[in-house]
Amino acid sequence: MKKKSFFSRFYVVLCLAFFYLPILVTMIFSFNSSKSLTRMTGVSLRWYSELINNVEVARAVYVSLSIAILATVISTVLGTITAIGLSSHRKIVKDIVLNVNNIPILNPEIVTAIGLMLLFSSAGFRKGYLTMLLAHIAFCTPYVITSVYPKVRSLDPNLANAAMDLGATPFEALTKVIVPMIKEGVFAGALLAFTMSFDDFVISYFVTGNGVKNISIVVYNMTKRINPTINALSTIVIVVIIVVLVSVNVFLPKLEKRTDHIHPRVRRGVTIFLVAALCLGLIRCGSISSQNHVLKVYNAGEYIDLSLLDKFQEEYNCTVVYETFESNEMMYTKLASGESYDVLIPSDYMIERLIKEDYLQPLDWDLIPNASGLMEEVMDKSYDPGNKYSCPYFWGSVGILYDRNIVDQADLSEGWELLKDPKYKGDLYMYDSERDSFMIALKALGYSMNTVNEDEIREAYEWLVEQRDTMDPIYAGDDIMDNMISGNKAIAVVYSGDASYTISENPDMDYFTPNQGTNIWYDAMVMTRDCSETDLAHAFINFMIDPESAIANTEEIGYTSTVKSAYDAMLDGTYAEISSYLVDDSDPRNEIFGYQDPKIKQKYAELWTKVKAQ
Amino acid sequence: MSNKLIELKDLTKNFDDQQVLRGINLDIYENEFLTLLGPSGCGKTTTLRIIAGFEEPSSGEVLFNGIEISKLPPYKREINTVFQKYALFPHLNVADNIAFGLNLKKVDKSVIAQKVERMLKMVGLEGFEKRDVTLLSGGQQQRVAIARALVNEPKVLLLDEPLGALDAKIRKQMQFELKKIQQEVGITFIYVTHDQEEALTMSDTVVVMNNGEIQQIGSPIDIYNEPENRFVANFIGESNIIEGVMVKDFLVEFDGFRFECVDKGFEEMEEIEVVLRPEDLDIVAPEDAKLTGVVQNTTFKGVHYEILVKTDLRIYKVQTTDYAEPGRKVGLSFEPEDVHVMYKMGAY
């Protein structure tokens, strides 16, 4: 018997550790004094003070909280009324409604999110606070219904009748008899709604717009770069949720006995609070539209020096609504769903696609006088010949980041084959991206990375499978940078800008582009076809390639500038030692990604899945 | 009796395609203890719910003091109900349950307290004010439900099988108490039950219902002694029911013989049915008998024996204090007033 209880206790501890260890790690690292997310170097409140000074975070906290409170109250009322109303319907009606009600719960969130986004777009809603609130009400209500309905069903159906029989109007019967009896269910539903709303990401991300962001969206946008303020923010969120849950558990039993006697002043306080929250929310989303000129900019996450936006707004007396995306594909989805932006900053192949599909309007280069300062090397590329539509923003290569203390300099001549060198087995990261990985294999084999030749693709696939089987690589994403800064592995496939950043944090690292050729990529500013503020859009583009802005931007982000003066200044100054900042596009074997036919894209995607599947 | 309080006129009720009330006509008087009696599913509860205002009739009228009220919501009627499973409010204590209606009317707190106390005294639950209603016994909950309804001083109290959930002994006692309370408060009780004994002991008037129709309205004695048809006769006590013809007034023929009776007003040679209550039959010597047969079975029932006598055409049930051993040839005898002639029913 003793043995058994030991094992069951061990099991419980294991479960708890599984659940809480990640949270604990987050909390501990929020007090780290350095940037690393994996190595604790000292204790400090640095990230908390950074958080407090971050206006974006403060706004997001406000949005998350006010939306969670409003959505909770409204969905709880709606859901409770629905559940009560439902119980007096016939069985068939009940069954249908309950099943329909389960759909949003069982549905993958992303489907609900896209559905709501399309609904709001087609109904012509201005995206922002209100759409986010409506979406939250929509996805919270089913949870309230499912937690209230069983309580309602367990009630004696004659209770409401008994109340009315004794002189209660239907409303009095509801508030004096039914609600007090199902209040645990209502409360559980409200709690569920609050937590669902407070930490929702996917749905919020898709239905919001005009710069309205909740905490999850802000956190998500932060994750691209190592940013321990996330840990600080998460820690605060966790503490808030724990405090809420604990106080609920402590106070609920007391509340239970006394709900009928809640002091009127408390009630009035709650009402005033809710109304105030709603008003503030509405004012906030109204205030943006009250400005004369608004420019909507859509860029990749953590890909700009945010102070430049303030500067631009001041200089041009306008409002920039700035939103970020995680991938070009995600940007495309939003654009295709009818979301309108003025300026986008996508990558080369995506620009090619947007031009093909008529999403863009040509630039008027006369309105961009700073264009004269752009590097010749970045102009007139295959994705947009003659730069009719696009003004280059950052550029770079894909290459190999390596630890100089471990990797032998002589081995660098192997180029991409270094990734297959058994000396470094188990000591490397591959970038988890089908296009970049196939690029590596195709280049190693001497083919074009834009090939559509099935045999070549198959050969590349076999190269990747062989590499997988002999080298045990780890296929990773954004966490590669942090791990390389900490020196956890010797070799990684990275973008040159990420390499620059890593090297600046860990001087043991260095970067090279293999001699078989690589991907040279360009991210550029384009103007959408729908853009009506074309003057402002041109001004923005011109502003971003102004020598002063360009230096600030490239210093902040670490990616290679397209502006000659900024490029030279960096190579002369801070980044002189950092080889990855210098983009060498002279090798004729280097290429730019081209637009991919969906069939070919599908083929690559399938094969890449097979590579990763082991 | 005194004034008419409630009149039901040609009441019908359909649920979907099913007609559960088929033209109910009923007058209910002040101070009357009226019982709706009938088998489960015959429409008693539905009738009660229409009077209370929880259902609207499909057609017909409900008059209260001469005023049509069938569209009036329940909270505007001077009628209160004691529900089948009490439907006490579990989140309120005994006193708050009873005070529920008065609180809604915003009656003064001290008045409420007084009235609640008086009610608790009447139903025999003094000192129970602060008790949790969910922890009371069935009988006690029943009393709280009655107090909760009566404290509002309604003109009519509706009770839907209020004793159905109680065990036999408490039931008997509650029957007695209910009757006492009704006399004390002096209001109309409309009582629903499927238990014929309960109906006969408590009521001033019994309304026998079946299949959405009223079969007979009358005092318990009338209903018992003069059942109007086979259904009533069968439902009220055990009976021997025999098909026959009414030869003429005061003369009926069944089982091949003609007998004197006290009934009249039927057509000559009309097909009728006759009820002979088991306790009205006597076992006599075959030569003194009106009918003869053989004792088939004798069972001791406490006060009496139940004896089954097989005649040529049927088996008669007899209840008597005299013993008769099975196999013996016996005669059956009865008086003319024991022969109850009824209209013949269609489908039973």
Ligand SMILES: Nc1ncnc2c1ncn2[C@@H]1O[C@H](COP(=O)(O)OP(=O)(O)O)[C@@H](O)[C@H]1O
């Ligand atoms: N809300 C309802 N919906 C459908 N049928 C009902 C409803 N209430 C009662 N009935 C039907 O009406 C008939 C009479 O019911 P009821 O008045 O409760 O009978 P009783 O109280 O005499 O047992 C029954 O057949 C019952 O199934």
Ligand SMILES: [Mg+2]
């Ligand atoms: Mg019933």
